[in-house]
Amino acid sequence: MQRLLGMALALLSAPGAGSLWAQDHEGHGHEPKSVPEKAALQPLVLELGVFALANEGFLLKSGGQSVLIDGFVAEPYSVYGSLPPEVLEQMMGGVAPFVSVDVALASHYHRDHFQAETALSFLFAQPDCHFVSSPQVLTALQNVATELEAPLPEQQLQELFPEPGERKRFLKGTLLIEFLHLSHGTGRFAQIQNQGHLIHINGVTALHVGDAAMVPAHFEPYQLSKRGIDVAFVPYWYFDDEDGRTVIQEHFRPAQLVACHIPPGELKAVTKRLAESDPKVIVPSKALQEFHIKNLN
Numbered sequence: 025m026q027r028l029l030g031m032a033l034a035l036l037s038a039p040g041a042g043s044l045w046a047q048d049h050e051g052h053g054h055e056p057k058s059v060p061e062k063a064a065l066q067p068l069v070l071e072l073g074v075f076a077l078a079n080e081g082f083l084l085k086s087g088g089q090s091v092l093i094d095g096f097v098a099e100p101y102s103v104y105g106s107l108p109p110e111v112l113e114q115m116m117g118g119v120a121p122f123v124s125v126d127v128a129l130a131s132h133y134h135r136d137h138f139q140a141e142t143a144l145s146f147l148f149a150q151p152d153c154h155f156v157s158s159p160q161v162l163t164a165l166q167n168v169a170t171e172l173e174a175p176l177p178e179q180q181l182q183e184l185f186p187e188p189g190e191r192k193r194f195l196k197g198t199l200l201i202e203f204l205h206l207s208h209g210t211g212r213f214a215q216i217q218n219q220g221h222l223i224h225i226n227g228v229t230a231l232h233v234g235d236a237a238m239v240p241a242h243f244e245p246y247q248l249s250k251r252g253i254d255v256a257f258v259p260y261w262y263f264d265d266e267d268g269r270t271v272i273q274e275h276f277r278p279a280q281l282v283a284c285h286i287p288p289g290e291l292k293a294v295t296k297r298l299a300e301s302d303p304k305v306i307v308p309s310k311a312l313q314e315f316h317i318k319n320l321n
């Protein structure tokens with residue numbers, strides 16, 4: 025027994041034992057004296073490829089997995105943009121970067137985030153893709169299928185919508201997505217089922233909040249500041265608002281911020297404003313613009 029314990033302790037104190045995260049990014053933690061395989065002792069840095077789409081639409085890819093969120097926007101809505109026709113064609117044709125999307129999500133059913141006709145065509149084109157969203161979004165999909173006299177790809181659909189403060193999870197392979205209840209606001213927005221998504225893909229954590237109202241108390245139950253968010257996709261109006269900035273600083277605390285949902289007509293002005301106030305924020309300027317996020321948080 026003593027001997028076994030001794031062996032276990034020796035293993036635990038050996039350089040490189042245990043998690044690759046045993047030391048933090050500044051290199052604290054035990055510093056090995058002799059380094060047989062130095063590379064194996066570095067924190068495991070994984071990378072997420074992000075492709076901007078329209079408004080709050082993004083395609084996330086890493087480690088052979090991919091998630092599409094708020095991507096089904098074929099037509100402009102109000103002052104907001106849509107996917108350029110050639111990008112829509114790539115999406116529907118399953119051409120790179122849209123090859124084998126594992127999961128598609130929609131934060132809520134406003135047409136600047138989700139257009140049911142486009143979603144339905146995409147799900148027929150990619151029968152292995154799961155589409156997980158709220159009852160409102162799935163009802164819109166069902167209504168369009170009925171209208172078009174098309175079948176509903178039920179085996180690809182899953183309805184999820186948490187209560188306020190509750191969290192629901194969807195797992196596919198090693199891909200984990202947490203669904204958060206984040207109110208769209210008051211008045212006519214109170215009835216909208218808006219959800220936030222915490223997407224864990226290949227060791228990287230991404231937060232997408234849809235059109236969540238900038239109310240710090242709404243985020244309180246989710247303790248997002250403790251979740252090590254690598255990248256947060258945030259509507260641009262958060263940066264111009266005191267409560268919005270509080271939410272970003274006290275709740276999201278991401279390693280990297282991406283400003284989104286910018287009307288095409290305001291893109292130039294917003295980009296200039298953010299370059300002055302928050303120069304580290306990524307502001308995508310066109311569809312399929314690609315950037316990379318590391319799991320450093």
Ligand SMILES: [Zn+2]
Binds near residue numbers: 132235
């Ligand atoms: Zn909305």
Ligand SMILES: [Zn+2]
Binds near residue numbers: 134136137235285
């Ligand atoms: Zn919106």
